[in-house]
Amino acid sequence: MSILLDNRSRVVVQGITGREGSFHTLQMVEYGTQVVAGVTPGKGGEWLEGIPIFDTVAAAVEATGADTSAIFVPAPYAADAIMEAAAAGIQLIVCITEGIPALDMLKVVAFVRSRGARLIGPNCPGLITPGQAKVGIMPGHIHRPGPVGVVSRSGTLTYEVVYSLTQRGIGQSTAVGIGGDMIIGSSFVDILELFERDPYTDIVVMIGEIGGNEEEIAAEYVAGHMTKPVVAFIAGLTAPEGKRMGHAGAIIAGRSGGAKEKIARLKEAGVRVAEHPEQIADIVAGML
Amino acid sequence: MNLYEFQSKQIFAKHGIPIPKGELAQTPEEAEEIAARLGGRVVVKAQVLAGGRGKAGGIRLAETPAEARAAAEAILGMQIKGLTVRRVLVDQAADIAQELYLGIVLDRAGRRLVLMASAAGGVDIEEVAAAAPEKIARAEIDPLLGLQPYQMRQVACDIELDRALLTQFTRIGLGLYEALMRSDATLAEINPLAVTAGGELLALDGKMVVDDNGLYRQPELARAREMLEESPAEREARQYGLSYVKLDGYIGCMVNGAGLAMATMDMTKLFGGAPANFLDIGGGARADRVAAALRIILADPNVRAVLINIFGGITRCDEVARGILEAFAQVPSKVPVVVRLIGTNEEEGRRLLAEANFITARTLSEAARRAVEAAQAGTAAPAV
Numbered sequence: 001m002s003i004l005l006d007n008r009s010r011v012v013v014q015g016i017t018g019r020e021g022s023f024h025t026l027q028m029v030e031y032g033t034q035v036v037a038g039v040t041p042g043k044g045g046e047w048l049e050g051i052p053i054f055d056t057v058a059a060a061v062e063a064t065g066a067d068t069s070a071i072f073v074p075a076p077y078a079a080d081a082i083m084e085a086a087a088a089g090i091q092l093i094v095c096i097t098e099g100i101p102a103l104d105m106l107k108v109v110a111f112v113r114s115r116g117a118r119l120i121g122p123n124c125p126g127l128i129t130p131g132q133a134k135v136g137i138m139p140g141h142i143h144r145p146g147p148v149g150v151v152s153r154s155g156t157l158t159y160e161v162v163y164s165l166t167q168r169g170i171g172q173s174t175a176v177g178i179g180g181d182m183i184i185g186s187s188f189v190d191i192l193e194l195f196e197r198d199p200y201t202d203i204v205v206m207i208g209e210i211g212g213n214e215e216e217i218a219a220e221y222v223a224g225h226m227t228k229p230v231v232a233f234i235a236g237l238t239a240p241e242g243k244r245m246g247h248a249g250a251i252i253a254g255r256s257g258g259a260k261e262k263i264a265r266l267k268e269a270g271v272r273v274a275e276h277p278e279q280i281a282d283i284v285a286g287m288l
Numbered sequence: 289m290n291l292y293e294f295q296s297k298q299i300f301a302k303h304g305i306p307i308p309k310g311e312l313a314q315t316p317e318e319a320e321e322i323a324a325r326l327g328g329r330v331v332v333k334a335q336v337l338a339g340g341r342g343k344a345g346g347i348r349l350a351e352t353p354a355e356a357r358a359a360a361e362a363i364l365g366m367q368i369k370g371l372t373v374r375r376v377l378v379d380q381a382a383d384i385a386q387e388l389y390l391g392i393v394l395d396r397a398g399r400r401l402v403l404m405a406s407a408a409g410g411v412d413i414e415e416v417a418a419a420a421p422e423k424i425a426r427a428e429i430d431p432l433l434g435l436q437p438y439q440m441r442q443v444a445c446d447i448e449l450d451r452a453l454l455t456q457f458t459r460i461g462l463g464l465y466e467a468l469m470r471s472d473a474t475l476a477e478i479n480p481l482a483v484t485a486g487g488e489l490l491a492l493d494g495k496m497v498v499d500d501n502g503l504y505r506q507p508e509l510a511r512a513r514e515m516l517e518e519s520p521a522e523r524e525a526r527q528y529g530l531s532y533v534k535l536d537g538y539i540g541c542m543v544n545g546a547g548l549a550m551a552t553m554d555m556t557k558l559f560g561g562a563p564a565n566f567l568d569i570g571g572g573a574r575a576d577r578v579a580a581a582l583r584i585i586l587a588d589p590n591v592r593a594v595l596i597n598i599f600g601g602i603t604r605c606d607e608v609a610r611g612i613l614e615a616f617a618q619v620p621s622k623v624p625v626v627v628r629l630i631g632t633n634e635e636e637g638r639r640l641l642a643e644a645n646f647i648t649a650r651t652l653s654e655a656a657r658r659a660v661e662a663a664q665a666g667t668a669a670p671a672v
Contacts, residue, residue: 154547
């Protein structure tokens with residue numbers, strides 16, 4: 001029914017005793033996610049609402065069989081936390097933290113790949129398989145199960161799109177926020193590949209923005225490898241050059257990263273590009 | 289954060305990269321004194337964070353200290369791409385035999401740094417990349433190993449560099465890599481890297497872009513930020529933890545989340561308006577931060593309507609509503625405000641605002657349309 005995450009996923013929360021970590025842990029549990037462990041160095045042996053806390057990810061994995069990690073630790077320690085999860089054998093690492101230096105992320109991504117793990121984020125809302133589990137900070141109630149896969153670099157913009165889909169009775173297989181930073185673990189193409197293979201996903205919605213050229217690379221992938229229809233929206237047509245638009249990765253640098261170019265490449269690849277976020281649901285409804 | 293030429297070159301020098309002797313001047317008199325101290329021909333260079341300084345007349349040669357003074361007089365106060373020149377760098381002029389390009393850039397999709405070099409230096413490297421990509425040599429840097437000397441030698445051969453310069457060139461490349469890594473930069477560029485008539489390499493111009501996410505461990509660079517030409521609005525926004533970028537339009541936008549903020553800006557354009565700013569209040573904003581955001585937007589004299597678009601998740605709509613009311617209590621304004629609140633505590637938020645007579649909307653497109661209409665009508669003040 002999904003990619004990457006379902007109700008059998010066994011989740012460990014790194015930074016579980018922090019303000020964000022504890023709040024969202026309980027939200028995830030309430031949604032039905034199996035949160036089997038937490039990690040906060042120095043607090044091993046304590047509990048959070050019945051969830052055992054460990055000093056290390058390795059100990060949490062050994063005791064609980066956790067296979068998925070949600071990271072809420074502050075930026076200066078988050079790169080280390082991702083590497084700890086990969087070293088402990090976690091398969092899916094979801095890093096919510098914003099503000100990790102790009103140069104740290106280069107090393108982290110190389111290490112995570114060498115361990116055969118998958119990283120989502122950082123600086124992302126996480127992912128949700130509606131009706132089954134969520135690992136992240138998105139409001140669960142706006143989602144519903146269904147055939148549309150969603151992949152996005154943004155947080156609230158994704159909620160906006162998901163909300164309008166749900167309002168029209170169109171559900172989602174899995175919604176993945178890949179993150180707004182310059183260096184992220186999984187690209188659009190990585191997630192598009194999974195949706196293409198997933199028998200429960202019929203249509204994919206892709207939400208991009210200015211900065212970098214992952215949307216252009218995704219367009220090439222769609223043209224060459226995808227059989228399922230893709231509907232896209234790209235934010236930032238009115239963004240000026242050289243200014244960072246909130247997300248560390250949302251910046252037009254010289255000739256690269258503008259919205260117009262991305263939209264043109266996607267259209268050439270046969271992707272339907274919406275003019276505004278609410279139009280996505282209209283287009284998808286017409287395809288179902 | 290972009291660094292000025294003089295800042296970039298100072299960092300380069302710390303990592304063993306040869307730069308011309310030079311000093312910074314804020315007045316024509318200082319420029320004259322520096323030129324006298326340096327002796328001989330100097331070049332007076334506008335220090336602004338914009339390309340095309342030469343074409344704009346912001347870079348001038350001076351044969352004597354008096355000429356340096358005159359050059360500084362002409363350049364200081366000049367506008368280059370909307371930025372006022374407040375400082376000039378007075379550098380000893382070099383005798384240039386050839387101009388090279390050497391830079392290290394972040395390859396986002398490749399998740400690695402890439403070193404680029406070209407014998408066609410001194411011009412915009414993006415132009416070279418577009419017109420004659422074969423003139424650029426590249427070396428991909430392994431994130432776990434770093435730049436290796438053999439890669440510099442390979443690049444030197446690829447751009448057919450004079451063999452006599454091989455050792456110097458390799459040392460400069462490794463120095464540039466160190467400068468970038470130690471500064472948390474995502475770009476470090478020497479353009480031009482001059483070959484002097486005396487057969488030496490010299491970094492005549494420098495550019496660095498520092499990753500804002502790395503500033504917490506770069507105290508010196510964080511202080512250097514104070515030298516940036518930030519507007520008072522941008523400074524206030526940063527102090528409140530808001531992402532704010534001023535634009536040329538007339539519809540002030542306040543949104544939670546960067547992607548949604550951009551989409552909201554785009555939407556005003558789609559409905560025939562133009563956004564006055566990008567503003568992301570971030571996740572979980574409290575009333576005081578919302579009030580600060582609104583004050584900043586309303587302080588822009590171009591703003592003829594405000595569009596507030598909040599998708600509540602971590603952010604609570606009632607907190608946002610309180611912030612809006614607080615701001616209007618502090619700074620009464622006749623600018624019409626369109627509010628669209630959805631998600632966590634939306635009913636409470638709407639109830640608070642209903643009493644204050646704001647224009648409310650259910651959907652993003654409705655909100656954008658009404659904001660554009662209100663701005664163009666120039667009426668309908670909220671009764672606060």
